[in-house]
Amino acid sequence: MKQKEVNQYISDFFSTRNWYQDFFDDVRREYRSKQKPIQDTRIVLVKDFVEDIEGNIGEFYNYESLVPQVFPTYSMLGQSALCFGDYLTNKFTEIIELYQKDSTLPYFMAPLQKISYELSSCMRKVAEMTISDDTIPMPYLQLRQELYQHNLSGFKEKFNAILASLSYNIKHDITTESYFHICTHLILKMIGFDIISEDETDGGRIDSVIDLFSMIYIFEYKYSKDDKNRSEDALQQILDKSYAEKYRIKNKLLYGVGFSFGKTSKKIDSFKEQQL
Numbered sequence: 001m002k003q004k005e006v007n008q009y010i011s012d013f014f015s016t017r018n019w020y021q022d023f024f025d026d027v028r029r030e031y032r033s034k035q036k037p038i039q040d041t042r043i044v045l046v047k048d049f050v051e052d053i054e055g056n057i058g059e060f061y062n063y064e065s066l067v068p069q070v071f072p073t074y075s076m077l078g079q080s081a082l083c084f085g086d087y088l089t090n091k092f093t094e095i096i097e098l099y100q101k102d103s104t105l106p107y108f109m110a111p112l113q114k115i116s117y118e119l120s121s122c123m124r125k126v127a128e129m130t131i132s133d134d135t136i137p138m139p140y141l142q143l144r145q146e147l148y149q150h151n152l153s154g155f156k157e158k159f160n161a162i163l164a165s166l167s168y169n170i171k172h173d174i175t176t177e178s179y180f181h182i183c184t185h186l187i188l189k190m191i192g193f194d195i196i197s198e199d200e201t202d203g204g205r206i207d208s209v210i211d212l213f214s215m216i217y218i219f220e221y222k223y224s225k226d227d228k229n230r231s232e233d234a235l236q237q238i239l240d241k242s243y244a245e246k247y248r249i250k251n252k253l254l255y256g257v258g259f260s261f262g263k264t265s266k267k268i269d270s271f272k273e274q275q276l
Contacts, residue, residue, distance in 0.1 A: 003065060003066075003067060005129065006067075006074070006077070006126065006129050006130060007064075007065060007066060009125065009126070009129065010061065010066070010122075010126065011061075013122050014057070014060075014061050020057075020115060023108070023111050023112075023115065024050050024053070024054055026108065027046055027047060027050045027108055027112075028047065028050070030043065030108065031043055031046075031047040041098070042095065042098045042099055045094070045095050045098070046095060046108065046112065049091055049092070049095060049112075050112075052087075052091075053088070053115065053119065056084050056087075057119075059080070060081070060126075074130040075130065077126070077130045078126060078127040078128075078129070078130035079127075081123040081126035081127045081130070082123065082124070082127040082141065082144075084119075084123050085119070085120040085121075085122075085123030085124050085127070085145070086144070086148045088116045088119055088123070089116070089120050089148045089149050090148050090212060090215065091116075092112065092113065092116040093149075093150060093215065093253070094252075094253065096109065096113070097253060124141075124145065127141065128141075140187070140190075141191070142154075142158055143155060143158040143159060143187070143191065144191045144192065144193070147193070147210065147212070147217065148212065150215070150255070152257060152271055152273055156268045156271055159184075159187070159267075159268060160267040160268055162187060163183060163266065163267050164267065176223060177221055177223035177261065180221055180223065180259075180261045180268075181197065181207060181208070181221055184208060184219070184221070188208075188210065193212075194210065194211045194212075195208055195209065196208070196209045196211070199246075201242075201243055201245070201246045202245075202246075203241035203242050203243060203245075204237075204241045204243070206218055206219075206220070206238075206243045207219050207221050208221075209247070211250075211252075212252075215252050215254070215255065216247050216250065216252050216253070216254050216255070217255050217257055218238055218243050218244060218254065218256045218257065218276070219257050219259060220234040220235065220238050220243075220256070220257070220258050220259070221234060221258075221259050221261060222258065222259070222260050222261070223261050223263070224260055224261065224262050224263065224269070226263070227262040227263060227264050227265065227269065228260075229260050229270045231258040231259060231260040231269075231270045231271050231272040232272050233258065233260075234258025234259060234260065234272070235257070235258030235272040235273070235274060236258070237258070238256035238258065238276070239256065239274070239276075243256070244256065253275065254275065254276040255273055255274070255275055255276065256273065256274050256275075256276050257271055257272070257273045258271060259271050
């Protein structure tokens, strides 16, 4: 039943989106029409992005049965779909950041955004349908997606929900900054993020660094015994100690995020972010 449902869902999705290929061809013509296209990094990124999308679509379309013709198991199909969805969100964010420096956006940004959003939603649905319970539970998948989509409000909400699953009797005596730091590290590490804790720089030690495909998060945590909002203090420490400098060589989007954890609430009470 699962095989039939998944294949039907994917077939129905792509059968109503024949215009994708026409758009991809338009972007390639736009690239070729430039006298010196390689000098415009943005159009090169768009062309490469389009070709990546086409290549990945080929793995999910035009097959009678995705499992085992393309993927050996449903879990692997789901993981591949999840990674593709993450990539779409992440890469489009990088491209739109470059183009937003201009007063107007080129014609192809609107359909590219539509394609990225639709495909990402489709891939999340495929992941939901195929990833088994013994891999990554859906709340953790959603937490992962929030960071890729740079939705820190959603990240805060889902992270707090996971913390709330711990019994009061377990955590009431150990609620410290280290407790929150350990929880964050373990949760993000277990859902596949490349997270580094206590990363040393020439200005001090960063609490946590999460290195994604085209963006890097620098997290600083502040624990408040009196439940005051200390997120501004945490972010200011990132700025004052120039934590971002170590990572500028990677040429990725950099975000500093200060989190404030409260003694009474035992969760993230607030956060403050800034592009670095």
